[in-house]
Every structure is written in structure tokens, then in C-alpha cells.
Amino acid sequence: xxxxxxxxxxxxxxxxxxxxxxxxxxxxxxxxxxxxxxxxxxxxxxxxxxxxxxxxxxxxxxxxxxxxxxxxxxxxxxxxxxxxxxxxxxxxxxxxxxxxxxxxxxxxxxxxxxxxxxxxxxxxxxxxxxxxxxxxxxxxxxxxxxxxxxxxxxxxxxxxxxxxxxxxxxxxxxxxxxxxxxxxxxxxxxxxxxxxxxxxxxxxxxxxxxxxxxxxxxxxxxxxxxxxxxxxxxxxxxxxxxxxxxxxxxxxxxxxxxxxxxxxxxxxxxxxxxxxxxxxxxxxxxxxxxxxxxxxxxxxxxx
Numbered sequence: 409x410x411x412x413x414x415x416x417x418x419x420x421x422x423x424x425x426x427x428x429x430x431x432x433x434x435x436x437x438x439x440x441x442x443x444x445x446x447x448x449x450x451x452x453x454x455x456x457x458x459x460x461x462x463x464x465x466x467x468x469x470x471x472x473x474x475x476x477x478x479x480x481x482x483x484x485x486x487x488x489x490x491x492x493x494x495x496x497x498x499x500x501x502x503x504x505x506x507x508x509x510x511x512x513x514x515x516x517x518x519x520x521x522x523x524x525x526x527x528x529x530x531x532x533x534x535x536x537x538x539x540x541x542x543x544x545x546x547x548x549x550x551x552x553x554x555x556x557x558x559x560x561x562x563x564x565x566x567x568x569x570x571x572x573x574x575x576x577x578x579x580x581x582x583x584x585x586x587x588x589x590x591x592x593x594x595x596x597x598x599x600x601x602x603x604x605x606x607x608x609x610x611x612x613x614x615x616x617x618x619x620x621x622x623x624x625x626x627x628x629x630x631x632x633x634x635x636x637x638x639x640x641x642x643x644x645x646x647x648x649x650x651x652x653x654x655x656x657x658x659x660x661x662x663x664x665x666x667x668x669x670x671x672x673x674x675x676x677x678x679x680x681x682x683x684x685x686x687x688x689x690x691x692x693x694x695x696x697x698x699x700x701x702x703x704x705x706x707x708x709x710x711x
Contacts (some may be wrong), residue, residue: 504586520627523609527620541614545621552625553632561634561677561684568593569673580667586644594630602627637663637678651705658682661697665690 528542568576579590601623608620639647643662650656662681666673670693675684685694 516631520605520624523605523620525622527609538617538655541617544614545608545617545624548618548621549625549628552622555628556626556629557679561675561680564676565673579663587672594634597626597630601630633678635658655682657698657701658694661694661701664697664701665693 487502502625575589575592587669604619604623604626606623608616608618608623610616635647635650636656636659638644640650640656648673659679659681662685663678664674665671665685666675666681671685671688672688674688674690675681685691
């Protein structure tokens with residue numbers, strides 16, 4: 409081996425011993441005590457030659473995330489079954505209320521006709537026709553029908569939407585079942601009608617005749633209210649050709665606006681509801697609601 413070879417070996421070792429190797433941190437999430445390694449290089453000059461060229465491997469950490477998604481049972485078959493069950497329930501509720509409405513209507517109508525017939529036949533047994541009493545009875549019957557519209561309008565606004573709202577509120581919410589708490593008002597209004605009819609039927613004279621007529625008028629209004637309000641407007645039972653009467657369509661549309669609360673609850677009356685809507689400038693909205701109800705009725709009748 410030549411002399412130049414001996415000279416080059418020590419010089420090469422000196423060069424290698426002066427090389428500085430900078431180690432990168434394995435994980436940057438070490439504690440603060442090891443953070444100095446990030447800024448100060450580590451020299452290998454003090455290590456033995458056998459350890460100076462030891463390599464460091466960075467450990468890689470992989471994090472696997474699993475996303476668990478809950479699948480909802482929203483298949484078309486389940487949705488169809490749910491709709492069918494709801495339709496069957498609604499059909500059963502409408503049938504139940506229809507039976508109740510027919511029984512009450514038939515019973516009240518038959519009793520009213522019989523009571524009118526027997527009362528006047530009983531009064532005319534002596535051969536003398538009580539003209540004033542008969543006229544007063546029929547006049548008060550018509551007056552009671554008209555008066556009940558204004559009474560219902562006032563009570564609806566001043567009582568049902570005020571102190572009695574806890575009962576009437578059931579009528580402004582989706583109904584569950586054939587009946588609702590608001591139906592109690594029909595029974596309350598029937599009590600004075602029954603009392604007036606009872607007193608007028610079993611007593612003679614002008615005053616009993618007027619009371620009989622008033623009770624009869626309240627009864628007629630109650631039956632008309634049930635068919636138009638419960639049947640035509642809220643479709644609690646089918647009403648047949650009543651739905652095709654033009655003015656009753658306006659009545660139904662006006663009452664539907666009451667439930668939308670577009671005019672602060674107006675109208676509060678029923679049969680004069682279209683007039684109330686006109687007074688607050690809602691004629692255009694009334695026409696829109698009439699058109700909507702006609703389309704809905706035609707669609708339901710063809711399907």
C-alpha cells in the first residue's frame with residue numbers, strides 16, 4: 409500500500425467525524441421537554457464510528473375512522489302501508505261521526521215535526537184558531553235562526569277565542585278521533601233549545617208559543633250549522649249536493665279563511681261569513697279560496 413493511501417485514510421476519517429447529522433423529530437406531538445430537538449441539531453462526533461451512521465426510521469401512524477349510518481325504514485312498501493292505515497282510520501272516523509249526525513238529525517227533526525203538529529192540533533181542539541199565537545211561533549222561529557247567527561258570531565270571538573279557548577283550541581288543531589272537545593258547545597247550545605221547546609209544548613198561550621218558536625229556531629240553526637260547518641267545511645261526513653250550492657261554497661271558503669288567521673280571525677260568523685270578509689277587504693282572498701276548494705272537490709270526486 410502506498411504512502412498516499414495512509415495519508416488519505418486519516419484525512420477521510422477527520423472529514424467524516426466533522427459531518428453533522430440533523431435528526432427530524434419522529435412525532436411532533438411530543439411533550440415540551442423534547443421540543444428542543446426541533447431547533448438544535450445533534451452532532452455525531454462524540455459517538456463511536458460504528459454508531460455514527462445508524463439510520464433512523466420515522467414511524468407512521470394511520471388512523472382509521474368508521475362512519476356508522478343508521479338506515480331508516482323508509483321503503484315504499486312501508487310508506488304505502490302507513491298511508492293506507494291513515495286513510496282507513498280517517499274513513500272510520502268519518503263513518504262514526506256520520507252515524508251520530510244522522511241519528512241526531514233524524515231524531516231532532518222527527519221530534520220537532522211531531523211537536524209542532526201536536527201542539528197546534530191540541531190548541532185547535534176547541535174550534536178556535538189561535539192566529540196570534542201561531543204567527544208568533546213561526547215569527548220567533550225565523551227570528552231565532554237569524555239571531556243565532558249573530559249570537560254565534562259574538563260568542564265565537566268574545567268567548568271561544570278568549571276565556572273558553574282551552575276548549576275551542578281543539579277545533580284549531582288536527583283532530584284525533586271522531587270527536588273533539590269543541591263539540592261540547594253543541595250540547596251547551598242544545599240545552600236552552602230543549603228547555604224552550606218543553607215549556608212551549610206543554611203550555612198554552614202566547615208566551616209559551618213564542619218560547620216554542622224560539623226553541624224550534626235554535627234547533628233548525630243547529631242542524632244547518634252541523635251540516636255546513638262540520639260536513640261541508642271540515643268534511644267530517646259527506647254532505648252530497650250541498651257542496652254544489654254556490655252560496656254555501658262561499659260560506660265554506662270564508663270559514664276556511666278564519667282557520668288561516670289571515671284577517672285576525674275574521675270571519676267569526678258562519679252563514680254571514682262572506683260579508684264579514686268583504687268588510688275587511690278580503691274579497692280577493694275569498695275568491696282564491698273558493699277556486700281552491702272547487703279544484704280540491706273535483707279532484708276528490710274523480711279519484
